[in-house]
Amino acid sequence: MQKQELSYEDTKFTLDTYWLDPISDFDEPLDHPLAIICPGGAFKFHTDRESQPIAMKFNAEGIHALVLRYQLIDDEHTVYPLALQELATTLNWLKAQSKSHQIDLSKILLVGFSAGGHVVADFNSIMLNPDERKKIFPEELEVQPAANILGYSVIDMTLGWPREEEWTMKVSSDIYYWQAQEHLTKDGKPTFMWQTVTDGTVPVMNSIIYAQKMDFLGIPYELHLFGSGDHGLSLATYVTQNPNNEANLNVYDAKWWELCVNWLKLQKILPKL
Template sequence: MAKQQLEFKNSKFEIETYWLDPLGDYENEPKKPLAIICPGGAYKFIAGREAQPIALKFASEGIHAIVFDYPLISDERPVYPLVLQELATLLNWVKDQADMHNIDLDKVLLVGFSAGSHIVANFNTLMTNEKTRAKIFDEEIMVQPTANIIGYPVIDLTLGWPEEDWAMKISPDIFYWQAQEHLTQDSKPTFIWQTVTDQTVPVMNSFVYSQKMELLKIPYELHLFASGGHGSSLATYVTQEPGNEDNVNFANANWWELCINWLKVRNILPKN
């Protein structure tokens, strides 16, 4: 893992890179997919359980990973639209790294958890459409994600999380509140998972996003698990808070294998 500082105009932000080294056994090294991870944390902090453990899990599948240390709520400015501008800057930076790290630019994934999913969902709606992108980011985005993976996602800030005053700090412009409302035919396929007993982010968030994708005929896969709380990450002992039994759930942990299968169906990973 290495840290790298990037900049959008006068705003500096940090990423953590998990590059896979060349094997050195072949004359032509194969190109590898890349996952850009947006952990959760209620826009208050970057959740560690959804950062390095997820990056290493992708690495074990032959996928480069980057953890995006996105802007949080502060007294100086709201999160939006800066978070989308920084993510676009990151994607353009990725293009410059492609040859050095054998990145397959046709297989770039955005991965989000909880509040991080709100970033991914908004990027998938606003930044894949040229009309809305041009209003937010005045450069061309050289690398567009191929697909998205979102876990226990925040999609709509009016569906029970957060409180309205907190939503106003995330963005006083309600244009950024309801990601599902801006989905278009340009939006990318998405894998979604959540538990129906999530007491923090209502499961309706997953419903409204997948329903809109269904109406637009955008490919998606939705998995809802019968039990478990919010923020379980891998749902195994690897990401368990000591003493918190709710972080471990053998059924929910299957989301990872289901997700890998979906990536194979999408031809992002080989089927054999």
């Protein structure tokens, strides 16, 4: 893993990069899809449980991965709109990296968990609408995502998370950014979603309302709701288990990864075997 520092205007942010090395005995160079991962952490921090382990799972499927250390709440900034501007900057930066790192720019994935999922959902809803994007990001979006993956994501910040409106105001004082589903248009990209119905942190209705809006707009989606399991499962295996926390393990919910890989094949991001 290597750190890459980028900036939007006068604000710097960091990417953790997990590049696949070229295979030297191939006759021709092979371009790979790429996943940009936005980990959760309640906009307070970026959890490592949804960072390197997820990136390396993508690598194992032949997909480059970046972990975006997007804007968090601090004394100087709210999360929005800066997190969206950082994600747009990252996408545009990929264009200059496509040759040296063999990136297939037509197969870029945005991946979000929990609070990071809100960043991805807001991007899908707001930033892919050219008229709305120009209000906060006047540059052209030179590289567009092909699809999204959302895990137990916050979609609507009025549905139970955050529990205090004071924290919601710290995320953004502009209610425009609170409800990702309200701004979704037909410009949105296909999306894979998964969550547990027993999620005690982010109400499952978040995933349901985003799927409903996608269904209404005719945007392809796949939604998996598992019958048990806590919030923040990540891979739901021992790889991302916090020591001595059995709630991080769920053999049934861990199937989300296999289902997601199958969906990526259906979307022609990965080849069908």
